Amino acid sequence: xxxxxxxxxxxxxxxxxxxTLRCNFSDSVNNLQWFHQNPWGQLINLFYIxxxxxxxxxxxxxxxxxxxxxxxxxxxxxxxxxxxxxxAVERKNDYKLSFGAGTTVTVRA
Amino acid sequence: xxxxxxxxxxxxxTRGQQVTLSCSPISGHRSVSWYQQxxxxxxxxxxxxxxxxxxxxxxxxxRFSGRQFSNSRxxxxxxxxxxxxxxxxxxxxxxxxxxxxxxxxxxxxxxxTVL
Numbered sequence: 001x002x003x004x005x006x007x008x009x010x011x012x013x014x015x016x017x018x019x020t021l022r023c024n025f026s027d028s029v030n031n032l033q034w035f036h037q038n039p040w041g042q043l044i045n046l047f048y049i050x051x052x053x054x055x056x057x058x059x060x061x062x063x064x065x066x067x068x069x070x071x072x073x074x075x076x077x078x079x080x081x082x083x084x085x086x087x088a089v090e091r092k093n094d095y096k097l098s099f100g101a102g103t104t105v106t107v108r109a
Numbered sequence: 110x111x112x113x114x115x116x117x118x119x120x121x122x123t124r125g126q127q128v129t130l131s132c133s134p135i136s137g138h139r140s141v142s143w144y145q146q147x148x149x150x151x152x153x154x155x156x157x158x159x160x161x162x163x164x165x166x167x168x169x170x171x172r173f174s175g176r177q178f179s180n181s182r183x184x185x186x187x188x189x190x191x192x193x194x195x196x197x198x199x200x201x202x203x204x205x206x207x208x209x210x211x212x213x214x215x216x217x218x219x220x221x222t223v224l
Contacts, residue, residue, distance in 0.1 A: 030209035041197055043215035086152065090210045096165045097142075097210055099152035 023087030113216035134202030
């Protein structure tokens, strides 16, 4: 199956700091999605981004499909940004999502 | 619109029993996918249903099964429970307008503990 690697595995930030999370994948993909899982387990879709750049408030994401990676940017982090960020990809003609292991983000006040 | 709902939220079972979990998708969504999340294996795809048909399945034993009803609600069943089946089971719904996976909207999950 397709390999999805996320880095770093853990990230500790001071409130107000900026950060970049990375997702590398091993094969061509139909789509890529970023999710945030809060401490209560709820997964929220952040971006559907098979290629290009999107922004949503303090979050933005860029996927360079030809080079098989995606980046998630968090600016001016807040304590509510804490949780686990997952990258998930769908390999071409596979029609199912494969998740990375996640990046655990802790934002301290 | 109401979000994805899952019932029950928590379950405790013993080895050898079977369990049925339920998922109601967002109104208008016809695709329902199921995932298992464990500390050791992470998030893994179980199966996806669309219009009452299984569209895709992951690499899980036959003890894991599912179905979808005409109103798009879905159930998954795990028979002959094993300790390793203890996990958070997540359901996600999507519109599925084309062939590939659409934006997934997740429910709160069912936490299953097998004793």
